[in-house]
Amino acid sequence: MNVNWRSISWAKNSFAALSAACECSGITLNEVDEPKDDITCYSLNSVNESHFRDEIAEAECITIVGGPHPTACYNDVSKYADYVVIGEGEYTLPALIRMIESGSHTLPAGVATKDQVVMPNHCVLLSSYPPFTSVKGYVEITRGCPFGCGYCQTPRLFGRHMRHRRIDDIERATRIFRDVRFVTPNALAYGSDGIHLRLDKVEKLFQSLTGRRIFFGTFPSEVRPECISDASLNLIENYCANRKVHFGAQSGSNHVLQILRRGHTAEDVMKAYDLCRDHGITPIVDYIVGLPDESDEEQRLSVKQMKEITRGGIVHVHHFTPLPGTPLAGRAARSVLPDVQRELGRMAQSGKATGSWIDAEVRFFKEDEDQLP
Known part of the structure; x- marks a missing residue:
């Protein structure tokens, strides 16, 4: 399964951190300029969210969206994105990708869809994850x-x-x-x-x-x-x-x-x-x-x-x-x-x-x- 990261200049450091966390779970995030199969991930703030809303809604792949705006407005964002990561993503994003790969419908903590919400039950200890690996930040x-x-x-x-x-x-x-x-x-x-x-x-x-x-x-x-x-x-x-x-x-x-x-x-x-x-x-x-x-x-x-x-x-x-x-x-x-x-x-x-x-x-x-x- 291909897992992609939508390139957004504001989210460069988020890409570095989450790419490192995914690599720790054997997952590679491929940087892309548009949504591509099988999964495309986004990190959005409260200003640029409106610029990507239609792109995400019309994407023909599975979409995962996180960041400050989706965390605060997960009910709204889940109306056009397949999955919304609420809060910190180092644990949640790899767990969600593995869930999708397995065909399971049991959401990990910190994920919302249009049908259900599982609130976060953890916080990230920074030293449990490298700040970056192949993607520098x-x-x-x-x-x-x-x-x-x-x-x-x-x-x-x-x-x-x-x-x-x-x-x-x-x-x-x-x-x-x-x-x-x-x-x-x-x-x-x-x-x-x-x-x-x-x-x-x-x-x-x-x-x-x-x-x-x-x-x-x-x-x-x-x-x-x-x-x-x-x-x-x-x-x-x-x-x-x-x-x-x-x-x-x-x-x-x-x-x-x-x-x-x-x-x-x-x-x-x-x-x-x-x-x-x-x-x-x-x-x-x-x-x-x-x-x-x-x-x-x-x-x-x-x-x-x-x-x-x-x-x-x-x-x-x-x-x-x-x-x-x-x-x-x-x-x-x-x-x-x-x-x-x-x-x-x-x-x-x-x-x-x-x-x-x-x-x-x-x-x-x-x-x-x-x-x-």
């Missing part, structure tokens, strides 16, 4: 996030308990690379519960990677602002090749940050900015504009903070996108004020602002090229 070192930010799907997809890949497994996986980059919701939280940092474990990770150029705290391993300190920046300076650090502010209003449940303040953002500048590191700071509960003045307050950041750093700005499965799902985005658009345009013209505050899809279709150090 970034090394995922941590999964899960203890924070429940209102706009974010990560804790809803992977849970709020942080799970870390063992240092020896990370070291082994990265031997083939000269430049090493990681996937993690908060790089500086490696080895910790995500709230109480264990920088000693971060340093042990760095020490294990002798001879490699480490990129840490920059895309795709951003950090949170309250995790930036002299101690954490000293580690990046001493062990890492990047001289940029990427962290999320999301708003310059403490009221909005509280509504978002971000777990930090606007003052934490500026403290992180100042620390980066003191260490000669360029801060790249994320913002969201058009949040549902953001007043006109709070939107302008974010821009005011962005202008302070751009004195020595770069801002990465996006218009709010309501994502299914999050507390803000179903909430409409506010318009970006004309004066805010003008200020953001001026920042972009001077090379101080990236992202898209007009077209939300840019956030999902073109991210990584602009953010690598």
Whole structure:
């Protein structure tokens, strides 16, 4: 039986991870540009899902669809896909493929069809699976996030308990690379519960990677602002090749940050900015504009903070996108004020602002090229 993976640029790392998990079960995923027999697998987010819906519905092969959007909306996706993987796929996808091969109709945990749903009953221990094998990708070192930010799907997809890949497994996986980059919701939280940092474990990770150029705290391993300190920046300076650090502010209003449940303040953002500048590191700071509960003045307050950041750093700005499965799902985005658009345009013209505050899809279709150090 041929098992194929639909090539989608956003899902490159998912392909690497799930290809590795399938190889562990003796299954090869063949990358394709269209659905092909016998099985074609898809990983979709909440923006690109609409671009592939008709293709999947009209496919003449068996279709398996997973990712953030299908996990949150499995009832809807199961109306046009044969099988929907709910949550993490390392165990579920190979088990489902073997079920299909055998002709069984007993769904493994974490699978939905139009007729039945079996919810997940497990979580993945990262070190139980290689981060990649024949299909290369970034090394995922941590999964899960203890924070429940209102706009974010990560804790809803992977849970709020942080799970870390063992240092020896990370070291082994990265031997083939000269430049090493990681996937993690908060790089500086490696080895910790995500709230109480264990920088000693971060340093042990760095020490294990002798001879490699480490990129840490920059895309795709951003950090949170309250995790930036002299101690954490000293580690990046001493062990890492990047001289940029990427962290999320999301708003310059403490009221909005509280509504978002971000777990930090606007003052934490500026403290992180100042620390980066003191260490000669360029801060790249994320913002969201058009949040549902953001007043006109709070939107302008974010821009005011962005202008302070751009004195020595770069801002990465996006218009709010309501994502299914999050507390803000179903909430409409506010318009970006004309004066805010003008200020953001001026920042972009001077090379101080990236992202898209007009077209939300840019956030999902073109991210990584602009953010690598």
